[in-house]
Structures are given as C-alpha cells and as structure tokens.
Amino acid sequence: MKIKSLILYCLISSIFLFSLVSIWKVLSTLQGIDLENFNFAIILTLGIGISLINLIVGDKFNKAIKSIIFAILFTFVDGYLVQLMPIWYNIGIFGILIFYSFKIDKYNQKNLDLDHSSQTVVFEFLTLFGIVLFSFVILFPFYMMIVTSFKTQAALLINPLDFSINFAQDIKELFKSYFVIFDTYKFGRYILISTFVSVGTVIVTLIFAIPAAYAVARLNFFGKNFLSTSILIIYMFPAIVLVIPLYTVFSQLGLRNNVGGLLIVYTATTLPVAIYMLQGYFKSIPKELEEAAIMDKLNWFGIIIKIILPLSIPAISSVALYVFMIAWNEFLFSLMFLDNPNSFTLSRAIQYLSGDAETPRQYLMAGSVVVTIPVLFIFVYFEKYLVSGLTAGSVKG
Amino acid sequence: MSDTLSKIEKRTAYILLLPAVFLVFSIILFPIFANVWISFKEVGLKDIRIPEPRAKKIVKSVKESPDKIKIIYKLRNSSLILDIRDVMFQDKIPKNTEPLNLDQRCKLKSLIINCNFGDWKAKYKENFQIILVNKSGTKIDKKEIKSIKPKLSGKSDNILLNTNFTLKNFKKVFFQNEFFDLLSTTFYYTFFGTVGSIVFGILAAQLVNQKFFGRTFMRSILLFPYVGPVVALAYTWELLLDPYSGTLNNLLLNFQVIQEPLNLLGQKYLTINFFGFDLKLRLALTTVIIFEIWRYFPLAFLFILARLQAVPKELYEAADVDGAGPLQKFISITLPQIIAVISILFMIRFIWNFNKFEDIFLLTGGASGTRTLPINVYEQGFTISDIGMGSAVSIVIVLLLLIFMFIYFRLLGRRADEN
Incomplete structure (x- = not known):
C-alpha cells in the first residue's frame, strides 16, 4: 500500500465527510x-479514524453492518458534541454516515496499491464533493427566495436564520x-402584460423570422453572405448602446409606456438569433422535397407552410421557447420604456417595488417567486427543446 | 428561361427578407448610427421633448344673454426651454353662429376660425377668448362646442435635428469621467467574470459527464441560474448578502467564521492581512463578479458538456491501456478536445460580460467601485440627464466592441482554415 495514496484517501474522504456534515x-x-x-478538528479526526478502520476491516464484515456501526458510532460522538438535538438532526447525521460508508467501502488495501490510485481517490471524492457543493450553491438562493416569501416582517427581523415555515397556520396567513x-400591487395585471408581451414577441418574431430564414437558407440573392455574417455581428450589439437613441425616438413618437413599443424592440433584438437558428435547421431539410413541390406549382408561401413548417416543428419550438424566455426575463428595456405602473411588466414591477425602501422584503421575494416559477417550469418541462435553443443562441446573454 | 427563374428567386428572397431586415435596421442599426449623431451634441433629457402649442378649451355661458357664449382657450407652449414659430390655430364653430369682435389675428371662413399667433417664446401663456352669438337668437348647445377640439400647429427647432455639433462630450468622457478607472473596472469585471464562469463550467461539465444517480436532474439544476429572471435572482442575492439581516453574514457570524458583518455589496475595499502584507481586495466588485460567475457558468457548462459527450470513448480506452491516470487523461485528451470550445466561449462571454448592465445595476447600482462602462451610459443619460454624454460613452463601447469582434472573427476564420 502506498503511503501517499493512504494519506490522500484518509484526508480527502474525511474532508468530504466534514463538508457533508457542515x-x-x-x-x-x-x-x-x-x-x-x-467542530472541524474532531470531525476530521473521526473521519480519518473511520476511513482507517474501513481499510483495516476490509471486507471481513458485511457492508451494511459495517456502515451501520460507523454511523451509530459517529452519531453518538456528534450527538455528545452538539448536545440534545432533536431526533431528526441525528437521523440526518446517521443518513450521511451511511452514505459516506457506502462510498468509502470500495477502497481497500489492494486498490490503494494500484497505479494512479492517489489521483483516482482525489478525482472520485472531488466529483462527489462537486455534486454536493454545486447543488447547494445553486439551489440555496432559490430555497431562500421561497422561504422568505412565506415569512412575516417581524419573523425576518427577529431571527434572519430561521428558515422554518409554520405550516400549521392559516392558509391566508401563510400566503x-x-x-x-396580487391585491395591493396588481401583480395579476403584470402577469397578463408580461405574458402578452412574451407570447406576442414569440409570434411576431416567428412571423418575421421564418420567411427570412428560408430565404437565407435556400434562395440565391445578391448580398447573401454579407447578410448571414451581419446577422451574427448585429446580434452581438448589446441593448445598452441602443437604449439612448431608442429612448429619444420613442419619447418623441409617444411609444414609451406602451406595451406595443416594447414588443417591437423585443422582436427586433431577438430576430437575428431566431433567423440564425432557423436557417441552420432549414438547411438540413432535404431539397428534393421542395423540388417536388415546385413541380406541383407551389409558390414560396405554399412551400413554407406545407413543407418547411411541418418538418421543422422541433427547431421552431426551441426558437419559440428561447425567445419567450428572453422576453419574459428582459429587464433593461422595460426599465427604460415603462414608467407608468399601469403598463409594467413583471420584472419592471419587482424593480419598482424594491425602489421603495419601505416595501417588506417578503413581498419582494413573493414577486420574485411569481416571476421565476413560470420560466423554471417551462424550462424543466421543455428542457430538451430549450437546451438546444440555448446552445444555438447562446451568443446572447 | 433560367435567367427569369433566378430573377424570380432573387425577388422572392428580397420580399421574404424585407420585413425582418427593415425591423432590425430601424431598431438596432439606426440607433447605433444615431448614437454617433447624438454624441456630438449637447442634449439633456429635458431637451428631447418636442415643444407643442397646446390649447385647453373652456366653454362658459354669458350672463343674461342665452344666445351668447364665451369660449376661453388657455394657450401655452408646452416647452419650458424652446420657442415655437408660426403657431397656427384652427377651430370650428357650430352652424348659425358667428364670433363677436373677433381678434385681429384671426379670420373666419365658412364656420372655421383660423388664427395666426406668430411666435411663442418658451413658457408662453395666453388666455384667448372668443364670444359666439347665435344668429337665430336661440340658445347655443355648449356640448357641441366642447366636443370640437381646436387644432394647433407650429414650427420648432428640434435640438436633435439641428447641425450644431460639439466635441464637448468626448472631452468629458475622456478627461472628466475617471475614464481609466471606468475602463479598468470594466476589464477587471469582464476578465474575471469570464474566466471564472469558464473554469466552473469545465468543472461542472466534467462532473455531469460521469455516471451517477440523478445525473439528468443535476443537469437541469445547473442551468437554473441562467434561465431564471435576473431581477428575481439579483434581489435574492441582495437579501442573502445583506450585512445585518442577510442569511450569509448571520451564518458566518453564527459559526464564528467572521467577527464583524461584511458589507459585501456596499464596501469598496477589504483589507486582508496576508503573511504580513496588507492586500486590498475590491470587495463589492468581487461579489458582483461572483454573482456573474454563478449566473453564467451554466452556459459554459452546457457548451463544454456537449463537446465532452462528443469525445470518442476509444481515446480514453486507449489511454487506460497505456496506463494514464485521471489527471493525465484530462490534460492530454479532454483539454485538447475542448480547447476550441473554450476559446469561442471566452470571446463570446468576454463580449457579453463587457456589455453586462442589469446584473450590476440591480445589485449595487454602480456604487462602491462597481461602475462599469454600461452602468456609466445609464448614469450619464438618465441619472445626470445628459443624453449626449450617455451616447458618447455608448460610442466608446461600440468601438471597443468592434475591436473585440474583429479579433474574434479573425480567430474564428483561422480556426475554420485549420479544419
């Protein structure tokens, strides 16, 4: 058995244990x-002890019995350290230890002797560590958002660390x-506006993008190469450099505080990527189908409606979902163009809410939950389409 | 025959493209050029409203003479700073009525009163009055008169359209705007945000590329920060990081990691004692960068994962036979396979982080050393209300962007040549 592998195995596994327990x-x-x-020092020592015993015992014992013994041992020591904790806390610690023992079970004196065993140990524990840490860091803000929205102002001020939700209280109190x-701040209205703008953007974008993408993909015309390069370049220009001129022009045309104005801007900013994504897909459709259609004397309108559209439902869905997501989440233009609370989108409404220092934070978080839930729901439900949209369109963001 | 066919094809293409090109041109390209124009002008936020002549019509009955009626027009120039020239006024009067002692500036022509009010200075106000008499001596319908709206027109200088140009804005941008501080903050933010998100993207992709229970679930979760609305996420983080009631500070205090709460978003510098040296860390900027990494590493993750899954398994099997360890496999097989994706990602993310506005705006509003160029555009244009300055900063951004894009497309072109 290599000493280096042994030390690495003990150290990294007990650090992993420590992070889980923490x-x-x-x-x-x-x-x-x-x-x-x-209790960093004690838990680390315990972890090293357990991993060493695991090596010494090897597979003389049944895996399950070994795990249970480790877990009981650890739970008692930890219980003695933290003193008088509720039973669910100890059950959690017990569970963690069972998981940990199963993970270290596959290491024995033999495989720590192999080539690269120290590297393998590090890689395997880093993977576990990474999974736990990434999930925690990513989910924690979402968890906090939801919990805060169910708290009261007083509870938040008394103990900011208390994340427990009292489910025993009245539904009306809880929500x-x-x-x-919804009552005081008219969020129902904002949901409608946001939905209208996002769905409208999707529809208008598709109506404009599908013919244009077809032309770029299939037809020959002067300036085609120039056009397809400039689509990408235009797409890279950020909203912030468009804001001042658009603000000036929209003010003079009376398009500010107008949902229609917002819709035009969203459509224009998502059009390049929509065209780019669609033309890539259209190119992959076999040309023979269209040639047959031309024989049948179909014009371009017929070709698009009867041949291209039915064949590119997946691509169109990803474009639609991607555009929807951009429009739903968009903030800068809604900040610039809307200052009348009657025409706010959800994002703008939440920002407006936060502008008032008096606004209790649980309202802000409730608003955040309301704006986040639909987009996460759509994402999880249509993940396959959205992921391909994200990958293709991710020059933006 | 084929000639006409290609002509038809061309025409069809242009028809299909026209709507999209027109829209993109007017909403994206036109503003970029308009920025150039505005940046050479001294324009404030208040100047962009076009002055309008306005009239409020008030109808009153005249005492003891029901056949007469008094119409008062409250005339004014809507602008407080700009004049209006040649103001023309037009209003209709009902049948069988005629105006009494009509003002000299006005003429009556078949029931239409036309007035020429001449020039109105800024803030101009006047109460203009007409008395109508019914020729048949009966009562005049007040409602009918009220329902007719007067029409006014006038010429005014649109400050945006005249040809007075100045270099003042650019002088201010470069010499009075802490320009180099701005630029260095922007680059610091962009560079570390980009590198950080790519590094974490590689780690996450490496993780998810292995087999474990709940792997697809993990992949969805990893993308949450990227698909969530920025407003919600930024406010959640703000709450999380609050120095007094924030969860993070309270946790760290509770577990005695820190002794004093850290104002992570409101403190410009944090002095850290590192082996006897005092290091000054830009705290708020670092926090903003961490948020940036948290929000955008999923994108890098997605790209790199897609590439990793396309790496042929045989390569790893061959490496196993040769007795390579995990680290060696990563360095000699994985890294060369994903280096191309990483370089593209780096350029794309660099350009986009360079332009990032919302994240910083929502977290700190550009305070405590987090003012980047895009934040400055907003500040100049809408906080200080100097549209011209805002445009000038936008122009600087566009120029820098064009340089980045030039480099990017050169690199892309070279890669295409190599393949």
Whole structure:
C-alpha cells in the first residue's frame, strides 16, 4: 500500500465527510437549531479514524453492518458534541454516515496499491464533493427566495436564520405576501402584460423570422453572405448602446409606456438569433422535397407552410421557447420604456417595488417567486427543446 | 428561361427578407448610427421633448344673454426651454353662429376660425377668448362646442435635428469621467467574470459527464441560474448578502467564521492581512463578479458538456491501456478536445460580460467601485440627464466592441482554415 495514496484517501474522504456534515449543520441551523461550531478538528479526526478502520476491516464484515456501526458510532460522538438535538438532526447525521460508508467501502488495501490510485481517490471524492457543493450553491438562493416569501416582517427581523415555515397556520396567513402583491400591487395585471408581451414577441418574431430564414437558407440573392455574417455581428450589439437613441425616438413618437413599443424592440433584438437558428435547421431539410413541390406549382408561401413548417416543428419550438424566455426575463428595456405602473411588466414591477425602501422584503421575494416559477417550469418541462435553443443562441446573454 | 427563374428567386428572397431586415435596421442599426449623431451634441433629457402649442378649451355661458357664449382657450407652449414659430390655430364653430369682435389675428371662413399667433417664446401663456352669438337668437348647445377640439400647429427647432455639433462630450468622457478607472473596472469585471464562469463550467461539465444517480436532474439544476429572471435572482442575492439581516453574514457570524458583518455589496475595499502584507481586495466588485460567475457558468457548462459527450470513448480506452491516470487523461485528451470550445466561449462571454448592465445595476447600482462602462451610459443619460454624454460613452463601447469582434472573427476564420 502506498503511503501517499493512504494519506490522500484518509484526508480527502474525511474532508468530504466534514463538508457533508457542515452543510447539514447549516441547513439545521436554518431550521432554528442552535449550533455554533462545525467542530472541524474532531470531525476530521473521526473521519480519518473511520476511513482507517474501513481499510483495516476490509471486507471481513458485511457492508451494511459495517456502515451501520460507523454511523451509530459517529452519531453518538456528534450527538455528545452538539448536545440534545432533536431526533431528526441525528437521523440526518446517521443518513450521511451511511452514505459516506457506502462510498468509502470500495477502497481497500489492494486498490490503494494500484497505479494512479492517489489521483483516482482525489478525482472520485472531488466529483462527489462537486455534486454536493454545486447543488447547494445553486439551489440555496432559490430555497431562500421561497422561504422568505412565506415569512412575516417581524419573523425576518427577529431571527434572519430561521428558515422554518409554520405550516400549521392559516392558509391566508401563510400566503399573505402573495395575497398582498396580487391585491395591493396588481401583480395579476403584470402577469397578463408580461405574458402578452412574451407570447406576442414569440409570434411576431416567428412571423418575421421564418420567411427570412428560408430565404437565407435556400434562395440565391445578391448580398447573401454579407447578410448571414451581419446577422451574427448585429446580434452581438448589446441593448445598452441602443437604449439612448431608442429612448429619444420613442419619447418623441409617444411609444414609451406602451406595451406595443416594447414588443417591437423585443422582436427586433431577438430576430437575428431566431433567423440564425432557423436557417441552420432549414438547411438540413432535404431539397428534393421542395423540388417536388415546385413541380406541383407551389409558390414560396405554399412551400413554407406545407413543407418547411411541418418538418421543422422541433427547431421552431426551441426558437419559440428561447425567445419567450428572453422576453419574459428582459429587464433593461422595460426599465427604460415603462414608467407608468399601469403598463409594467413583471420584472419592471419587482424593480419598482424594491425602489421603495419601505416595501417588506417578503413581498419582494413573493414577486420574485411569481416571476421565476413560470420560466423554471417551462424550462424543466421543455428542457430538451430549450437546451438546444440555448446552445444555438447562446451568443446572447 | 433560367435567367427569369433566378430573377424570380432573387425577388422572392428580397420580399421574404424585407420585413425582418427593415425591423432590425430601424431598431438596432439606426440607433447605433444615431448614437454617433447624438454624441456630438449637447442634449439633456429635458431637451428631447418636442415643444407643442397646446390649447385647453373652456366653454362658459354669458350672463343674461342665452344666445351668447364665451369660449376661453388657455394657450401655452408646452416647452419650458424652446420657442415655437408660426403657431397656427384652427377651430370650428357650430352652424348659425358667428364670433363677436373677433381678434385681429384671426379670420373666419365658412364656420372655421383660423388664427395666426406668430411666435411663442418658451413658457408662453395666453388666455384667448372668443364670444359666439347665435344668429337665430336661440340658445347655443355648449356640448357641441366642447366636443370640437381646436387644432394647433407650429414650427420648432428640434435640438436633435439641428447641425450644431460639439466635441464637448468626448472631452468629458475622456478627461472628466475617471475614464481609466471606468475602463479598468470594466476589464477587471469582464476578465474575471469570464474566466471564472469558464473554469466552473469545465468543472461542472466534467462532473455531469460521469455516471451517477440523478445525473439528468443535476443537469437541469445547473442551468437554473441562467434561465431564471435576473431581477428575481439579483434581489435574492441582495437579501442573502445583506450585512445585518442577510442569511450569509448571520451564518458566518453564527459559526464564528467572521467577527464583524461584511458589507459585501456596499464596501469598496477589504483589507486582508496576508503573511504580513496588507492586500486590498475590491470587495463589492468581487461579489458582483461572483454573482456573474454563478449566473453564467451554466452556459459554459452546457457548451463544454456537449463537446465532452462528443469525445470518442476509444481515446480514453486507449489511454487506460497505456496506463494514464485521471489527471493525465484530462490534460492530454479532454483539454485538447475542448480547447476550441473554450476559446469561442471566452470571446463570446468576454463580449457579453463587457456589455453586462442589469446584473450590476440591480445589485449595487454602480456604487462602491462597481461602475462599469454600461452602468456609466445609464448614469450619464438618465441619472445626470445628459443624453449626449450617455451616447458618447455608448460610442466608446461600440468601438471597443468592434475591436473585440474583429479579433474574434479573425480567430474564428483561422480556426475554420485549420479544419
């Protein structure tokens, strides 16, 4: 057995154990448990001890029995350290230890002796570590957003670490922030406006983009190469450099505070990527189909409607979802163009809400949940289409 | 025959392209050129409203003479700063009525009153009055008169359309705007944001490319920060990082990691003692960069994962036979396979981070050392209300962008040549 592999195995596995236990402790603290120390040294020592015993015992014992013994041992020591914790906390620690023991079970004196065993150990534990850490770091803000929206102002001020939600209370009390933003702040209206603008943008963009993409993909005309390069270049120009001239012109034309104005701008900014994505797909459709259609005396309108459209439903769906997402999440233009609360989109409404320092934060978070849920729901449900849209269109963002 | 066919094809192509090209031209290209124009002008936010002659019509009955009626027009110039020339006024009067002692500036012609009010200075106001008499001596319908709206027109200088140009804005941009501070902040933000998101993207892609329970679920979760609305995410982070009631500071205090709460978004510098040296870290900027990495690493992840999944398995099997370790496999197989994607990603993300506005605006509003060029456009244009300056900063951004794009397309072209 290599000494280097042995040390690495002990250290990294116990650091992994420590991080798992620490995350559990953080989450428990947020449920109102009074923990003030991670006990780094003790848990690390325990982890090293357990991983060493695991090596020595090897497979003389049944895997399950071994895990349970480790878990009970650790839970008792940890329980003694933190003193008198609710039973669910200890069950969590027990679960973590079972998981950990199963993970270290595959290491024995033999495979620590192999070539690159130290690297393998590091890589495997880094993977586990990465999965846990990435999930935690990404999900935590979303978790906080939801929890805060169910709290009251007083509860938030008394103990910012208390993330527990009291489900025993009245539904009206629990969802109070949501009732308030819909009643007092007219969020129902903003949802309608946002939906109208986003769906409208999708429809108008597709109506403009499909013929243009077809022309770029199939027809020969003067300036074709120039056009397809400039689509990409135009797409790279950011909204911030368009804002001042558009603001000036829209003010003079009376298009500010007008949902229609917003729709035009969103359509124009998403058109290049929509054309770019669609033309790529149209090119992959076999030409023979259209040649047959031309024989049948179909004009270009007929070709697009009867041949191209039915064949490119997947591509059109990804463009549509992608455009919807951009329009739904868009903030800069809605900030610039809308200053009348009657024509706000959801994003703009939340920003307006936060502009008032008096606004309780749970309302802000309830609003954030309302704007986030639809887009995450659509994303999870249509992930396949959206991911291909994101990859193709991700020059933006 | 084929000649006419190609002509038809061309014409069809132009018809199909026209709507899209027109829209993109007017909403994207025109503003970019308009920026150049505006940036050479001294224009404030208040100057962009076109002055209009306005009239409010008030109808009153005249005491003891029901056949007469008094119409008062409250005339004014809507602008407080610009004059209006040659103001023309037009209003209709009902049948069988005629105006009494009509003002000299006005003429009556078949029930239409036309007036020439001449020039109105800025802030001009006048109460203009007409008394109508019914020729048949009966009562005049007030509602009918009220329902007719007067028409006014006038010529005014549109400050945006005249040809007075100045270099003042550019002088201010480069010499009075802490330009180099702005530029260095922007580059710092852009560079570290880009590199960070790519590094975490590689790590995440490497993770998800392995087999484990819940892998597809993990892939969805990793994309959440990228698909979520920026407004919601930025405010959540702001709440998370708040120095007093924020969860992060309270957790760190609770576990005694720090002794004093950190104002992560409101403090410009944090002094760290590092082996006896005092290092000054730009705290707020770093926090904003971390948010940036958190939000955009999913994109890098998605690109790199797609590339990783296309790497032939045989390469790794061959490496196993040769006895290569995981690190060696990563350096000699994975990295060369994804280096092309990384370079493209770097350029794209660099350009986009360079232009990022919303994230910083929502988190810090550009305060405590996080003012980048895009934030400055907004500040100049809408906080200080100097549209000309805002445009000048936009022009600087566009020029820098064009340089980046030139480099990007050169690199892209070279790569295409190599393949």
